[in-house]
Amino acid sequence: MTGAGMDQELLTIDALTVREGSRDLVAEASFSLARGECVGLIGPNGAGKTTLMRAALGLQRAQGLSSLTLLPPEERARQVAFLPQNRDVAWPVSVRDLVSLGLLPARGIGLHVPQTVAERVEAILAEMELTALADRAATSLSGGELARVMMARLLVQDTPLVIADEPAASLDPAQQIALMDRLRSVADAGRGVLVSLHDLGLAARYCTRLLAMKAGRIVADGAPMDVLTPEVLADVFQIRAQMIDTSDGLILHPVALTGRGG
Amino acid sequence: MNETTSQTIRQRGARGLRLTLIALSLLVAVLFVTSLLIGPISMPVGESLRALFQGGEDPLVLVMRELRLPRAVLAALIGAGLGLSGAAMQGYLRNPLAEPGLLGVSGAAAVGAVLSLQSGIAATAALALPFAGLGGALVAVFLLALLAGPRGGSLTLILAGIGVSALAGAMVALTLNLSPDPFAANEIVFWMLGSLTDRSWDHVLLALPFIVLGSAMLLSQGRAFSALTLGEDVAATLGVNLTRLRWTVLLGVAAIVGASTAVAGAIGFVGLVVPHILRRSVGARPAHLLPVSALGGAALLLAADIAVRVILPGRDLKLGVLLAILGAPFFLHLILRTRLAQQR
Structure with a gap:
């Protein structure tokens, strides 16, 4: 790992604003993310989660500050790895080749693949149970398999910070749990994770901290218990939920709609 | 993960690439020599090669050195450049149907050349026509830069290319339309069909620096094309400077x-x-496809240039026509295959 050094803050965002026409897709977003944190970004569709992530990464024009956009592209690629929602693979390259793309920032120019790099890819493939699929064309995989391949590509980049946009979408329950366990262990190992989630149950159970977004604004920021209050759930999601603190962690299940705008 | 397995895995990709490169190089070499041995004057193979290497006062030496050799060199050079450009365009646009002509530069170069034919400038000096073509290409680059802007994604560039292509097509049509002289119009039409007949070393020297420089630029971007497999956002976060x-x-x-x-x-x-034919041979890796497509392009153009001389020796069958005849069914095959893949 390189880049952050002794610095505990992996990402600092200050008054980040993305304007489209007269509408603010993201308005004055400010937060920071430290080592060891697994931060869940929650909010209804269109709240600005994806836009906030892309602006934080410098993929989208924005006003305000994101510490990542200050870095030159090569340096940023060693600081943060990004998994977008779009899982479109352009060419029928093998799973192994696709995962190896995560090593582009670390390896030198040229077609030669250094030994250590190949080993790291094999280790991740084994860890993600992808070894049997390694020679398959990535375009021939099922949705769940492809999601695992994308995750492997993200992890092999081995950056201090990981940003993932809806990685749990279209996964079955077992794979969702495996995915969240993995993201959480990345954070527990002293790296940082920013992940957008639609499933509030997963967010409540696995994240160390949640950011709730509504209409481009971050309206709540804190521990899952403090963010997922009846008031915030009603205001942001227009739902009512049951929440139980169990030995397996926080269990949250949406049960009813509340009145719109109430 | 034991040592030997990882060793084999590491080497598999590199060895596949090396084998493909060697096979294609041999093919290019064979076609290059074949190209030297074919022409309106049929001569024994040994005599031809002796004339090429030993020189002398024999007219055969002139034929070999001043006609056939530059022709074969140009076929290899242009074929390699076009194959490489195709692989680069497909990699950049993440689309197997992309091709170099999409940018409109070839259309604009044609406008320059056609105007020089129409105005008679082409007849004033041996290289007036190719220089006019280069001028047209340069205008196209300015237009593209102006239309597409300094930043932005691949989409704006391709829209600008479509605009420039349309404009160039209209200009050529207008020139033909207003051509007072049927002979000039005929000449224009024939030139546009594409050919390597009667090209000299001057043509080689004119094209060489541009093709070598352009190829070096495209070959340097292999990593970027690979990263684009996962889209522009991932490529950018993998350290690719998309603007550059x-x-x-x-x-x-x-x-x-x-x-x-x-x-x-x-x-x-x-x-x-x-690039389409060769994609499978390199495991679809966009970076590896670049050098392989350059060799494949050289082989295809050499083969086509041999074919036009063999199929209809006396009739001056044009290279561009032959390639279009071969290429159109291939394009249909591509579309059918894409459709079948979508239905699966």
């Missing part, structure tokens, strides 16, 4: 296509077909 990539692709393809069109006329389909 865009300019490199634009200028590299323009240099190659502009120079090729200026000396040989419009030669289509090489850039579309070659």
